[in-house]
Amino acid sequence: MTLPSLVAQKRPIDHSSYxxxxNISSADISKSGNHIFYTVSPQEGDGYVELKDQKNRLLQRFERGTAPKMTKGEDFLITLIKPAFKDTREAKIKKKKSEDFPKDTLTIFKLENREQVTFGPIKSYKLAYDATNYLAYTQDIAKSTEKTDSTKNKTDSSSNAKKTPPAKKENVLVLYNLYKKDTVQFWKTDSYFFSNDEKYLAFTKKTGPKDSSDIDGLYLYDLAKKSVKKISNGKGVYKNILFDDQSNRLSFLADKSPDKALQKDFKLYLYNIGQQDSAHIIVDKNTKGVPTEWYVSGDGQLGFDQKSDRLFFGLAxxxxxxxxTLVEFENAKVDIWHWQDDYLMTQQLVNLKRDLGKSYDAVYNLQSGQIIALIDDSFDRTSYTDDATQEWILATSTAGNRIxxxxxxxxxxDVYAISTRTGEKRIIKxxxxxxxxxxxxxSYIVLFDETNGNWYSHEIASGNEQLLNKGLQVGFANEENDMPTASPSYGIAAWAEDNKGIYINDRYDIWYFSLDGKKQKSITNQFGRTNxxxxxxxxxxxxxxRNRTAKIKENTALWLTSFNETNKENGIFSLMPAKKQNPKEIIQDKFTFKxxxxxxxxxxxxxxxxxxxxSPxxxxxxxxxxxxxLTDINxxxxxxxxxxxxxxxxxxxxxxxxxxxLYKPExxxxxxxxxxIAYFYETLSQGLYTYxxxxxxxxxxxxxxYVSNEYLVxxxxxHYQTGxxxxxxxxxxxSGMRYLAKNTWVDSTKMAIQGQSWGGYQVAHLITRTNMYAAAWTGAPVVNMTSAYGGIRWGTGMSRQFQYEKTQSRLGATLWExxxxxxxxxxxxxxxxxxxPVAIxxxxxxxxxxxxxxIEMFTALRRLGKPAWLLNYNGDDHNLIQRQNRxxxxxxxxxxxxxxxxGKPAAKWIKSGVPATKKGIDWGFDQQ
Structure with a gap:
């Protein structure tokens, strides 16, 4: 039997195949490199987790497992076990309440003896950052509120016998010792957190409004001493519980206002472990240093510096x-748009929840008790180093430039350096x-200027500024930018290990620049640009x-990923940054590596x-x-x-x-x-070796x-010309389609186009300029740039004007110009x-x-008597989200x-449509 006849026997993909x-997710490798674990999931159905060693030996498979984690000592693998897909589906069909849905379980696998322990159902679980001996999980456990009556006839089944009410369930936190297998239970818990070193477990207890017991509050459990201590008392909301790196201090936010209080009043607490009976308030709205009419933000993030000398928090x-007292139905509901607002009202409404939760960085000195408000509401973002003991942070403000x-x-x-010690704000740009x-x-702020494509370093202490790429003929701005706007950079590759230099990407190569401006070199020897x-x-x-916070060691081998723009191959190269040499090819192949x-x-x-x-x-x-x-998933x-x-x-x-x-059938x-069929967006050839x-x-x-069903794609x-x-x-x-149509195996009378969004626009344009296509399908197209120019991107609330003047639509001018x-x-x-004929x-x-x-496109074609169909998937987005719609x-x-x-017969929806009276009854799939 010949190979072509073997291929011919293979079946085409159909809609039941998906x-x-x-796919693979949650893939990880242990610290030693000896163990590899990952999740394999079908598009719909039950997945599994596999644990393997470096030699591809399967150590264990966990059916329906997901999100596996390994302890620091690599003695245990912990994984969630999802309910069976069919059981969850059945619960949805029966419209069960969420509490009655099938629940996750938790499996702990001991690598030494392959012993496996399962708990469940559980609600959540956590490990410490350096997890070694413990894990914690929560679950609902029934606790009967009825006292045992020893005189009650347990066999009484008469009609007069009282029915026993279902036992009330309460949230229970369980601390489990992985080695000893013993547990400690904490009832009526709400949230819980480990210290990074696994010394302590902090948790909150929360009861209902009618519970008069005095158990609400924050507790600290010492895992070595097996002792629990209540460190903050009272009903309320406890948030952002944080241990310092040494596990000597614990900080948190708490609002203990009455339940019906109209305004939250969070306070910042500190507890010195082993030195105090309880946590104490260190900052509230009345504390010196807190701006007038400001308070501690309940949405601010907490952070100790490495020495535990300072505590960062948020103000608002x-x-x-x-x-x-106002009667709701007697008051108007109105949005007032003002031409001088920083942001359109639509943006304000989309971001309302985020804006109400904004906080602004402040720092509390744990030695002096001084508070410094670092920024106010005119700033947009702050940037810290990994070492929070450093004095300066970077902050930017777009105030006055937002419209x-x-x-x-x-x-x-405006770019600022702000001192975390004094609050001084130095304007950099x-x-x-x-x-x-x-x-x-x-010590430095490194800047890229989009107006001239240059990189600069600015020394904060002296204010000295250096042009890093001075004298180089190589550009560092995006060379392929075909939009009528300034080109962005190719980004930072990494920082030098000694903090005295930075590595920066151009289109092809990586460059080293000393921050004092005295040294510059291409560590890839410009081999990338040459080839x-x-x-x-x-x-x-x-x-x-990640690169923005990573460092390169000059005398240590560096791995590089590669992409060959000519043949689209990908690979891995090696390089010694300190040496002047070309990168050495390790792998270069017709694959994509991710x-x-x-x-x-x-x-x-x-x-x-x-x-x-x-398959990946x-x-x-x-x-x-x-x-x-390691795998063969498909x-x-x-x-x-x-x-x-x-x-x-x-x-x-x-x-x-x-x-x-060009995609061809096997x-x-x-x-x-x-x-x-031509499918397009902007540039896609870089995906030649993508599955x-x-x-x-x-x-x-x-x-x-389509390829499986004997279409060419x-x-x-x-590439675009502005305007x-x-x-x-x-x-x-x-021209590409005409070029391919010269081949005898292309049917030039049966060519079609399909595109979504920007591709959908191009489909709509093409069918107004040529009759070479037998069919077209367009998704979410812009067909009227005059009306779309003044439209809103409802997902963000932003105006669409920028898109036409500066970005994807590439017109480069206003509507009036x-x-x-x-x-x-x-x-x-x-x-x-x-x-x-076109489907929209x-x-x-x-x-x-x-x-x-x-709608504008459809109604125009309908008015002109042109064959057109419009599909509106109710309540779905720009790109379909719901799988049933997909x-x-x-x-x-x-x-x-x-x-x-x-030339197949038209389905009913194509030939005669589906009227509203048959919506959800007749799908119109049958051929007529």
Whole structure:
């Protein structure tokens, strides 16, 4: 039997295939690198957790497990066990109350002897940061309120016998010793927290309003002494319980106002462990140093510095209290928009909860008792170093410059260095457009100026400023930015270990700059630019890749990720930063590598590896020398007609070199003719080696489904000319499709286009300019830039003006400066030219594009007698959120393209629609 005939026997993906496709999450590696654990989850159904060793030996599998964690000594793995999917589904069908739904259980696995202990049902669990011996969990336990009556006839079943009321359940905190297996229970608990070193467990107790017992308050349990102490008494709200690093002090916020108080009154408490009988108030609204009409914010975050000398907390203006004597139904409900408001009323309403909870940083000196309010409500953000003992913090303010964000997509900011010791505010930059970063030792602020693309260092103590990239011909602003706005930087790679320098990315390479401005060098030797390879430092801190707070050791080997812009391959290179040498290739392959984690010594790495034909499985690699595959999560893919992905290059009519991805069926036959669908957004070719699981999508094209069902799919890159995004789409998409149509295996009479959001706009534009497409599908399109220009992005409350003037729509002018551009790029004005049948999806809860845009398109086409359909998934968003809606649109979209591109009979919803009288009864899927 020949290989093509084997392929031909594979079945196509259908709409029942999605749920079984799995993904990996919560992948982690132990500190020693000896143990690897991860969660495998289907799109719908029951997943599992697996624990393996470095040699890929399965130590244990936990059915329905999720979110696994390992103790510091690697003796125990703890995982939640979710209820069976079918049981939860059944509870939803029966509309049970939340308390009657199936609950999670907790499993503890001891690696030494494979012993397994399970508790449940539980509500939550926690481990200390350096968990070794204990865990804590909460659960509801029934406690009978009826006293035992020894004289009662237990066998009495007469009609006069009283029915025993169900036992009342109470929240119980259970402290469990992992080695000894003994437990301690604390009843009527509310919240609980471990100290990082596992010395103490703090918890609150909370009773109902009718409970007259005196047990409400905050408690501290000493795990070594097995003793509990009440350290704060009284009913109320206890928040942000925090231990210092040495577990010598504990701080928290508490509001003990009466339940019906109209205004909360949080106070900041401190407890010196082992030195005091109870916690005491150190800051309230009347404390010296708290601004007039301000109070302690209940939403502020607490933080001790490393020496436990200072305590950071939040202050906020006291909000006005609503007059409860006013009769609600006699008062107007009105929003008053003012042209000089910092933010539009829609933004204010969207952010109302956040704004009411805003707090402003302050610091309490635990030695002197001095309070310093660091910022007020004119500031937007603060930035601290990892070492909170340092004097300076970075703060920015956009006060006075906020309104212009409505159209320019950025806010000019004033940049300050603020002393945490004196409160002094030093202005570093005024009306700055760009980024600002605080050095790890808080001695410098490093700034990127978006107006000229330069990096600067500013020494806080002296005020001296240096241009870091002075004399270099290499640019550090985004070279590919085709929007009519200033280009952002490529970001910081890391800081120098000695705090005297910084590593900064250009498009391809990584540069070292000393903060005094005296040294500059490309540690990648500009090898990236020469070979069009993008290098980025692979730095992992606390288990997560991060660069802004990470440091590079000059004499220690550095791993780099790579992306080759020419062939789209990815890989790993190594480099010794102190040496002048080219990066050394370790891995360079037709795959994408993601989700890196490493052990404590940075020797053993785990990551996922994927391309279009290979599912993203988990791999382990020691020093990137020997790669070991750990999982095979989607073996069922072999049963299906899958596909291939290849890079296509062509020249556009105006002479631009263009690229795109062509997806073909696995059983591709060059002697056949295939229908083809173009799917696009902006640039997609960087995803050549990205896996795409067959899944019900938010409304973009489900590429694996169509390829498996013998369509060709083309994903072209689009580059834009300011003022003419529509023509740019024509330039790249249409020319790419015409280029492919020259092949005998492309049916040029059966070509279609599909796009969502910005892609949806381009679909709408293209069908007004050409009749080359047999069908089109557009999701959430803007069709009228004149009305959308004045619209609102309801998800954020922001005006849409910035999008047209400065960002994605790329018009580069206001409506009044060049209204002809707005009309040229508004498909609505050219709907009379449409000959292509088009389906529109636009939902009534779209938070990005006002759904009246879809209505404008549909009603125009309807008025003109053009074939058009509008799908509104009630209450859903810009991109579909609800899975049932995602499944529905896959069916309708495939029926739509199958009809217009393959000649299959039209489904009922296409031929005659579904009237409101049959909504929810007849789905219109049947073919007529």
């Amino acid at each position: 749920d079984i496709w799995k 203006p006291i909000p006005p209290v609503k007059d409860t 212009a964000y409505q159209w320019q997509a950025y806010q000019l900011q 005024s009306k700055w457009q760009g980024q600002a970063h605080l050095s790890p030792d808080a 069009k390879i993008v290098f980025r430092a692979l730095l992992i801190k606390d288990g997560t890749p 989700n890196f984690k490493t052990d404590e010594n940075g020797k053993v790495y785990i990551y996922t590896k994927e391309n279009y034909t290979s 499985d988990l791999y382990v690699n020691k020093d990137f020398k020997i790669e070991q595959r 073996p069922q893919q072999e049963e299906y007609n899958w596909g291939t992905a290849e890079l296509i290059a062509w020249t556009t009519p105006n002479g631009h070199q263009a690229e795109g991805i 059983n591709f036959d060059p002697n056949k003719k295939y229908p083809i 795409q699981a067959p899944a019900p999508t938010p409304s973009r094209l489900n590429i694996p489904y 083309f994903a072209p890159d689009i 003419h995004p529509g023509k740019s789409a024509e330039e790249y998409i249409n 060049d209204r002809d551009l707005y009309i040229e790029n508004s498909p609505l004005f050219f709907m009379d030219q449409v000959t292509t 999806m636009h939902n009534d809860n779209d938070g990005a594009v006002p759904w009246y845009q879809g 499944k529905d649109i896959q069916i309708r979209q495939s029926q739509f393209f199958d009809h217009f591109l393959k």
